[in-house]
Amino acid sequence: MPDEVILDVRDLHKSFGALKASDGISLDLRAGEIHALIGPNGAGKSTLIKQIAGGLKPDRGAVHFMGRDVSALSVAQRAQAGLGRTFQISALAMEYTVMENAVLGAIGQSGRTFGFFRPAMKDRALLDIAGAALERVGLADHASTVTSELSHGQRRQLEVAVALTLAPRAFLMDEPMAGMGAEGSRELTGFLRELKHQAPILLVEHDMDAVFALADRISVLVYGKIIATGSVDEIRSNADVKTAYLGEEDAA
Amino acid sequence: MLPERMINLLILGLLLAVPLVALAMDEPFIITLATKAAVLAVAGVGLNLALGQGGLVSFGHAAYFGVGGYAMGILASHAQSYTPIMEVPFLIEGTKSMLVIWLVAIVASALVALLVGALSLRTSGVYFIMVTLAFGQMLYYFAISWPAYGGEDGLSIYVRNGFPGLNTLDPIQFFGLCFAVLLIVLFVVNLLNKSPFGLALNGAHQNEERARTVGINVYRLRLTAFVISGAITGLAGALFADLNRFVSPTMFSWHTSGEIMVFIILGGVARLCGPVAGAAVYILLEHVLGGLSEYWHIYLGAILLFVVLFAKGGLVGGLSRREVRHAG
Structure with a gap:
């Protein structure tokens, strides 16, 4: 509709x-x-x-x-x-890698904040959601880059990617x-x-x-x-x- | 520059080796010092979960340390005097079993942390520090003015509590027990740090707005971390009381909160084994410098200043290289 x-x-x-x-x-x-x-x-x-x-x-x-x-x-x-939101001034976890930021989004969306014992960065479901979002904004190659090292434009892309993980x-x-x-x-x-x-x-x-x-x-x-x-x-x-x-x- | 994992193994290896060498040289006092380091390390690891991972600067963790200590003191003192803790509405007796005492210490300190956390986490920054400090001091004065359990004088427990299959009065066996508890706590905290919960907790520390915007309930997340943190420090309190066979209101005082914080700053904030290194160095300094001068805290202060100014990330952070936490 x-x-x-x-x-x-x-x-x-x-x-x-x-x-x-x-x-x-x-x-x-x-x-x-x-x-x-x-x-x-x-x-x-x-x-x-x-x-x-x-x-x-x-x-x-x-x-x-x-x-x-x-x-x-x-x-x-x-x-x-x-409701997916991006900020005027990038609001990202700067010490995390690009992938970790995207996984953070996937964690919030999946309601798995209180998953205590399985490593987040080895969780297929979370990594798939995060990886797909990075792929879409063209940041897949920078997955292991620490966010603070991204250029301004790349941070904007990551903001969009994190919003995307929320489906x-x-x-x-x-x-x-x-x-x-x-x-x-x-x-x-x-x-x-x-x-x-x-x-x-x-x-x-x-x-x-x-x-x-x-x-x-x-x-x-x-x-x-x-x-x-x-x-x-x-x-x-x-x-x-x-x-x-x-x-x-x-x-x- | 070594990977952090190597440094962690080195720290734990040293902490294990010192009492073994001391055993061979028949120096039980050194074993006791190592035990003290291991127990205080547990308290530090507990606080580090809130302070390091969560960015929650609690200046009142002595509260949980003290609750754990008094859990041991109250249970064991009733057991040694053969008096029940209460009879109505149902009978509760004291115990000399460490396992039961640990469980009570963990549950009691978790409940106190839940109460303190629920209130203090509504504030942030300096206010959070002050509110946690205030709660700690409230418990301190409560303990002082509670004559049933020794008041200002504290409680002495004549015989160390028992653990199945161990002679806990033997220094090396008690060290082994405390060291094992430390390893288990480190193992659990390491799992937590890497879990979705840990990633969210540290993410909210780095950028609270970001965590909210991806749908994370930051208050609940932090409260959970605060309760787990308090429970671990409470367990350390029970062990510390058993090490000294004595509990006193000092365990609740803000000096204790400060000391636990010093372990973390010395060793490395948010580093898994930072508090272990910090507690060990603290005990070493206390012993060595304390032998030279009554005012050894002056030197400790200078060392702390040096670490804060020049070795950001503490001992562990200074020695290890920065790592990317995942591949690909």
Whole structure:
């Protein structure tokens, strides 16, 4: 079902003092799509992502995932339910090898955190899941590299690989292109275009070329409010968006 | 630079060889020192699971060491005075059996660790250190003010408790027993470290956010590690009490917590045999420097400073080369 709603954010409110970081945000993510979330700095993108992932409790509103209200679930429980997340600044176990990081993902997903006596790095089932994820992002050759020795771009790839080990039903990606070179960006764009058929992606991204090339829909967040949602063309031609975000000189 | 496994074998080999040589030279005191090192090593290995693997800097592990010690003291003192521990609602008698005492020490210290961990793991950083320290000190003052079991004076047990098939009063046999316990504990901890549980525990230490994001319940993970860690240190406490045939509130004091931590820092944080090397060196220094000056802790401090500044990873870390933990 192409139009099935996987992730449904309903009327989220979150204030920090007088600052309304989320002011009644509603958006959804449908099967097979990349839904890009753009907005100027300070618009509340990170706050929104945190609330969807479960790290921050909204003052009001709900998050539904796969038809279920997950508002009360923790980060770990939402991940278990199939919400794969990548971070703007790589959050990886830096002393672990690439393979160990991927196995960590497989452990979390399999719910085998309390397996005490069989070595994790000799467990076929875990290694297969981890190996397949590394293969997909093109890091299989670096399986034994210590993560801290990876290049910035490779760390981004590993973030995606770890998310993949969760067999996610939806991805939350916070600026996956950040700091990547043109070459890397292009490669990742191609990869994400394919990945969305496995699970839809809610993408926060500053790289406008990537957003316009990738997104099926775009939502524009300004001062905690979504001022427009629509296709690439609709957003490009939306007057409010031009004023608020794409630069006022273009609007003239 | 040697692989860590070689260094581990070397450390354990030395710890085994010293009392055997001492036996041949008829030096029972040296055997007792080696036994003390082996027992304290068990306590260190226990703390290292929480501190090294989990990154949980507990400054209150004396609590479990003391609970283990008092488990031995209470059970054995009732057995030696032929008085039951309680009669209502059902009869519980003391015992002189080490196996029973160990079991009680492990269960009791695990329960205390569960309680302390459940509360203290809600905090982190300096607060975690302070909360664990506070719990340790609470038990210390409780032990001091509990006259039924000796209060400040502690409890003396006249005859060492028994183990089937061994004469535990013979220093070398008791050493063998403690050394065997150390090996078993190392074996179990090594399995834990390599298991999915261990990988998750250390992963959450390196990056908590990452562990959560892959669906790991970090609180439960750490609490489990904390309880296992406390239980191992509790077992060490029971052995230590049996070694001295004496328990006192000192076992609960924050000095004890600090000492156990020193074994780990000296030997190597998160290294399997780090606490073994640390405890052995500590005992050696205590004996050698302690013979020179009453204020030997000054020299210990200097050595500790040197290790922390120049040999990150302690003795084991300084001697071993960095390893990738798996192939391919």
